[in-house]
Amino acid sequence: MKALLCESHGPAEMLVIRDLPEPQPGPGEIAIAVRAAALNFFDTLIIENRYQTKPALPFSPSAECAGTVAAIGEGVAGWQIGDRVAAWLGYGAARELVVVPAESAVRVPVGLELAQAAGLFVTYGTAMHGLIQRAGLKGGETLAILGAAGGAGLAAVEIGALLGAHVIACASSADKLALAREHGAQEELDYTAHDIRAGLRRLTEGRGVDVLYDTVGGDLAEPAVRSMAWEGRYLVVGFAGGAIPKIPLNLLLLKGCDLRGVFWGDFVRREPAAQRRNMERLLDWAAGGHIRAHVHAEIPLERWTEAYALIADRKAKGKVVLTL
Template sequence: MKALLCHHHGPAEDLALAELPDPAPGPGEVVVAVSAAALNFFDTLIIRGRYQTRPAFPFSPCAECAGTIAAIGEGVTGWRIGERVAAWLGYGAAREKVVVPAQALVRVPDQLDDAQAAGLFVTYGTAMHGLIQRARLKAGETLAILGASGGAGLAAVEIGALLGGHVIACASSGEKLALAREHGAHEMIDYAAEDLRASLKRLTEGRGIDVLYDPVGGELAEAALRSMAWEGRYLVVGFAGGEIPKIPLNLLLLKGCDLRGVFWGEFVRREPAAHRRNMERLLDWAAGGHIRAHVHARIPVERWIEAYALIGERKAKGKVVLTF
């Protein structure tokens, strides 16, 4: 089988395609024939050794995938060969066949193709956990989202709107904001053309933001924090802007607001039942057409460098998916 491998830390150009033997499932496991493996921003970090997870070499990137069940291990019940499934692995999905614990599988609704299903876990799972468990977003509250046109941002736009939030999409161009509006955003801020803090103050009539969803970090963070409402919740999701900001803690005191970390992978490990409930709710929304799971690009695995560039240069509007 074909696999994209990282043999040492470095840029995407250092990855290599290789032929490996087909895997066999152990007890409680299945083999999934992968048709689509989704990239996330942390995939640009894990191959450089700059992510909290550091797999042993050689490893495959991509944390999530979709395809069909190709083999079933001893003791696995409730699944059959040929069923369409998706799974979150943490890493290792960028290969034609992967071994997955049966308990990690979810069925793919007919309304979603494999590229859409492959991108549901990390971005939508993170948005679900962030907005439900961490922010406890209430209907009618104001939710501002930085980087609202990327995979993480669009997921938060959709989930926030479905939960009844008043969604303010913040992005760096009119084209990106138009995409966020298509996915349910109510208000728009182009922070490349207008001052973020002043715009958030204007759109909230001076009251401030109840929940801020930030997968970007960098220079936008302090302006966003200064825009929080009393008892607002600032969700720290990631640092796609490249820089981890240094937050003036006096702002938390003056605003009476919270900084809350959103570490979805650890949430899955520590609270599997809550994660399962989130995913069941998410898949119900997907089956009902309430979630669009926008795919920016479907790129054959042989062109992985192109796919990584879209993520690393922040050009992706939605998910970037490697196909097999």
């Protein structure tokens, strides 16, 4: 089978495609013929050994995939060859065949494209965990999202709107903000053209933001914390801006607000039942057309450098998916 491999740490240009033996499912496992493998921002970090997950070399990137059931291990019930399926692996999905525990696989509903299903786990799973388990977001609260046009940001826009929040999309260009509005944002703020603190105060009529979903970090973080409402919840999701910010702790005291980490990968491991409920709810929304799981680009595996560049250069408006 064909696999995209990281054989030594470095930029995406150092990845290679190799032919590997086909894996066989063991007891309780299924093999998936991968048709779509989604990429996330952390895929640009993991291949350079700059992410908290550090797989042994060589490994395949991509944490999530969708395809069809190709083989079924002993003791597995409920699956048949050819069933459409999606799964979260953590890493290793950018190859033609993967083996996963059957209990971790999710059936893809009729009518949902495999490229969309492949991108549901990380971005939408993170947004669900962040907004529900970590923030306890309530209908009528104000939700601001930094990096609202990326895959993680658009997922938070859609889910926040479905949960009844007043959603403020914050992004770096007019076209990105227009995309966020198409996905359910009610207000918008271009943080390259306007001061983010002043803008959020204006859009909340001076009250501040109840929940802030930050996928960017960097220089935006401190002024965003200064924009929080009393008892607001600031969600630390990622650092697409590059730098990890240092927040003055006196701001938390003065605002009476919280900083809350959103580590979806560990949530999956620690609370599998809650994760399963989140994914089932997401799939119901996807099947009903309530979330779009927007795919910015579907790029053949052989052109992986183009896919990585879209993410690294922050040009992606939604998910970037490798196709096989």
